[in-house]
Amino acid sequence: MTTATSWAPLEIEAKGEGGTAELLSRLDGLEPGLAATLVKEKALVFRGFGITPGTLDTALDRLLPNRLAYVHGNSPRTKVGGNVYTSTEYPQEFTISMHSEMSYAHAWPSRLAFYCQIQPGTGGATPVLDAERWLAVLDEEVRDAFAGGVRYVQNLHDGYGLGKSWQDTFESSDRAEVEAFLKTAGAEWEWRRDGSLRVESYRPATVEHPVTGAEVWFNQADQWHPAGLGDDTAAELAQILSEDELPQSVRFADGSPIPAEYVAQIRDRGLEAAVDVDWCQGDLLLIDNVLLAHGRRPFTGDRRVLVAMSD
Template sequence: MNADLNWRPLEIGPSDVGAAATAEGLLAHLRDHGDLEDLLVKEKAVVFRGFGVAPGELDGALDLLLPNRLAYVHGNSPRTKVGKNVYTSTEYPQEYTISMHNEMSYAHQWPARLAFYCEVAPATGGATPVVDGVRWLEALDDEVREAFAGGVRYTQNLHDGYGLGKSWQQTFETDDRGAVEEFLAGAEAGWEWKADGTLRITQLRRATTRHPVDGTEVWFNQADQWHAAGLGDETAATLARILPPEDLPQSVTFADGSPIPAEWVLQIRDRGLDSAVDVDWNAGDLLLIDNVMVGHGRRPFTGSRRVLVAMSNSAADAARAEQLRTAVDAA
């Protein structure tokens, strides 16, 4: 399947759908529209702009946009939980670009949808770039795509409260080792508790995936974010002086354990960003994306940008979860 080089997220404003320029106008449109599954498969990403959704009105919109809001369990990005499975989008320093990625593509299961909400728009910059996964895959050299065909191996070292990166308690939102082990067993991950309390996790994953509805193959891994080369020469060199590769907070190799060349990592990062389309923010805007078809990132910014994120599984998964809850309640 060839990528549409002119692809952009669909923008929906009040005048486009004959709705009031208010949060209630958006809610009425979403209620009338029904489930967004077909629209997302077709458009891949949708921006709801001009409805002026206030922070106190966000939950109502998210309840309609996301069929089953998920906790950010096993997420590796620094975030703060600010509501009912609503998080800050990232707390990475504002002067840096965050490269393109599909949320939790390194995990056994990942959210099907993401919704971003702009509470405070930045003074300058701060766009959320989004990239069509087909275009990203096709932008890579043949030798890179072929080399990654065997998949990748992710390694995490999660400390016990003090150290670089996130602790295992923060990552899994629990201090129960048994609950963490149960989660990892279900995620087909390997793990080891170190003497200092560090939890080392290894995961073998594919480098591409296919969309569950239309079968489209997309680039779907976070090799460039987990590889030291993606951090820049100076940062990578500093980490190399502090820690051996196997003890870094996160690292990645090919599935067989062989190293991924730094130049390929940079190609993946740069071509993803070059292929992306920027979504600029106004306070009250919402962006809904299909997390399989579309990668996202963040441009540098100035000022007090505050963008929140929530995630969900698919409508089908949500229905199965509700059936399970009903069966448990009836037992």
């Protein structure tokens, strides 16, 4: 069902010895500037500049003018610096399907920057996908079914259980602070007797890019749906928990279930249409989070990719 595409991220290679000075100089020389170039190209890959953990902050300060905390994030991550995180701690043998960062939330980052501190032994590419194309390759039946939006549900434990705790999710142990955030987000919530927190959020399935006006596929229904975990994992979870008890789940906005075959189509066609960005140590990848979705291919050996985000 997918068609070939010639699109690929713009690669910018160091011409001299690299380092942050050359990187910043190259950014200054971009016409018509970094912001406009990123919208035009959707993704920029910086290679050969030899960025190190010690010089990373300098590079990120230019690429991401206002680094954001990963508040309300659902992926398992560790904070390693000033709003810099491990990109994921999902087991290396599994594929992470395509998604736009925090598309389930009321507010999301406009840019993401990935940094390769340790390149993988084999595999481990970060696939990126034109989210407008992702929408286009889905069957009309699927697009129509999602037109009314989706309802995300999170069951966040109080320190022990499956998934993330509410303290880790919101980077706070203050209930009042969490409630203020959820109120601003337009979410519905309920504190349970065991100290856990249940959150329901209604979101659109597509959005328009604020600059280009392009309508893009912008939700994480396939990642929040049990069918997106694979048949074996979904079956094992079903024996332990009902859908309503899962750490995260999703339905259509009207409460009706999303068919498993829709989930498989969304996941598989997204991965098929993606373009892989392979990693070398010191590389940086900057993406427009609305125009592009991203994921991760399985890998062997060590791999350490950090991520930061900006509004």
